Amino acid sequence: xxxxxVVSFPTEAQAEEVRTRLLGMQKEYLIELGDAxxxxxxxxxxxxxxxxxxxxxxxxxxxxxWGTLIGMLFLMPLVGTALGAGAGALSGKLTDxxxxxxxxxxxxxxxxxxxxxxxxxIRKVTGxxxxxxxxxxxxxxxxxxxxxxxxxxxxxxxxxxQDAARGAATPA
Numbered sequence: 001x002x003x004x005x006v007v008s009f010p011t012e013a014q015a016e017e018v019r020t021r022l023l024g025m026q027k028e029y030l031i032e033l034g035d036a037x038x039x040x041x042x043x044x045x046x047x048x049x050x051x052x053x054x055x056x057x058x059x060x061x062x063x064x065x066w067g068t069l070i071g072m073l074f075l076m077p078l079v080g081t082a083l084g085a086g087a088g089a090l091s092g093k094l095t096d097x098x099x100x101x102x103x104x105x106x107x108x109x110x111x112x113x114x115x116x117x118x119x120x121x122i123r124k125v126t127g128x129x130x131x132x133x134x135x136x137x138x139x140x141x142x143x144x145x146x147x148x149x150x151x152x153x154x155x156x157x158x159x160x161x162q163d164a165a166r167g168a169a170t171p172a
Contacts (some may be wrong), residue, residue, distance in 0.1 A: 002034050004099065005120040006107055006143040007158075012040045015116035016050070018137050022120070022130075023052070030129050034121035035098025039108035041115055047108040049101060107142065117142060131157055 009015040015038045025031050038050040071077040099119050108117050118139075127150065135157045144151045 003122045003125075004143065004145045005122060005141070005154075006117055007120075007139040008111060008115060008117045008142050009139045010115055012038065012050075012116040014138065015040075015118045018118055018139070019052075021133060021137075025130060025133060030126045031122060032124040034123050035119065036121075037099060037104055037119040039104050039111075039117045039119060041108055041111040041113055043113050045109070045113070047105045049104055049108075051098075110142075127153075134158065 007015075007018070009018070019036050019038055022031060022033065022036060026033055036052050040048045040050070042048060067083050068077050068081045071079055071081060071083075099121050104117075104119050107119075111117055131153060134154065137158070139158055141151065141155055141158065144154070146154065
């Protein structure tokens with residue numbers, strides 16, 4: 001069972017930085033992400049999704065490989081590659097893996113112009129180590145499927161960062 005977490009940030013750069021840090025933590029086996037998408041609301045109200053996994057490109061590459069192999073059987077590898085790539089790209093375009101794109105666009109539409117949201121589909125997590133990494137990043141939890149204690153701990157970590165930023169901004 002995977003958990004969904006949506007955190008909003010004032011800038012796209014902050015959301016991308018957090019996603020990069022989490023992807024690095026995934027290499028250390030501290031977290032396993034099913035999907036990590038940054039959604040940005042533009043000044044004109046449109047929502048742009050920056051996805052890590054592109055199913056169309058992956059489908060085209062996979063289809064090209066299989067098409068080449070099958071094409072070699074019939075002594076037409078180039079035709080097989082072209083047909084396989086086309087079929088793979090089409091199947092990849094029709095496949096929605098991870099978090100539903102329509103859901104992400106609906107949630108991101110509620111953001112202020114220029115703000116970004118980080119959508120995470122979390123399969124496994126080493127809570128204390130990942131939570132320690134979340135301290136100091138800022139952001140606000142928009143949606144979560146965590147239980148109440150995990151969500152409260154996450155909100156507290158984010159609030160600590162916001163309080164520290166406010167304290168540094170106010171003159172003594």
